[in-house]
Amino acid sequence: MIIAQFVVEVNEANVFIAGCEETHEALLVDAACMDPRIPRFLEAHDLRLTTLFITHDHFDHTGGVKEFMERYPRIAVYSGSGVAGGVAVRQ
Numbered sequence: 001m002i003i004a005q006f007v008v009e010v011n012e013a014n015v016f017i018a019g020c021e022e023t024h025e026a027l028l029v030d031a032a033c034m035d036p037r038i039p040r041f042l043e044a045h046d047l048r049l050t051t052l053f054i055t056h057d058h059f060d061h062t063g064g065v066k067e068f069m070e071r072y073p074r075i076a077v078y079s080g081s082g083v084a085g086g087v088a089v090r091q
Contacts, residue, residue, distance in 0.1 A: 001018065001019070001020065002017070002018070002019035002020075002021060002026075002045050002047065003016070003017070003018055003019075004016065004017045004041055005017075006035055006037055006038060006041075008032045008033050009033065009035075010032040010033045010059070010060045010063050010064075011059075011060035013030065013032035013060040013061060014030065014032075015028065015029065015030055015031065015032055015035065015038065016028070016029040016030065017029075017038070017041065017042070017047070019042075019045060019047040024046055024047055024048050025047070025048055025050045025051075026042060026047040026048060026049045026050065026051075027050070027051040027052075027053060028049055028051070028052050028053070028068070029053050029055065030053075030054060030055055030061040030062075031052055031054065031061070031062060031063070031064040031065045031067075031068050031084070032060050032061060032062075032063050032064055033064040033067075034064045034067035034068060034071065035064075039071070049068070049072045049075055050072075050074070050075060050076065051075065051076050051077075051078070052065065052068055052069075052076070052077045052078070052084075053077075053078045053079075054077070054078065054079040054080075054084045056080070057079060057080075057084055062079075062084040065077065065084040
């Protein structure tokens with residue numbers, strides 16, 4: 001298991017990545033923003049971002065949802081409200 005935490009500029013929010021060393025699939029928790037360190041980390045560890053999980057729908061947890069969905073078009077997004085950052089999520 002590969003785990004990383006990023007403190008990003010948006011409200012000093014925490015963004016987490018959990019990746020599997022065998023399947024190379026990764027989960028991102030709370031997409032505060034598209035911080036450039038995140039794609040670099042994924043590439044450096046040969047991880048493919050497959051899932052985005054939103055813990056709750058505050059701007060400092062959802063501000064980057066749209067960018068992540070655009071950059072990773074096949075990503076599954078999970079949010080209890082069905083909306084994250086004003087974007088209807090797809091699962």
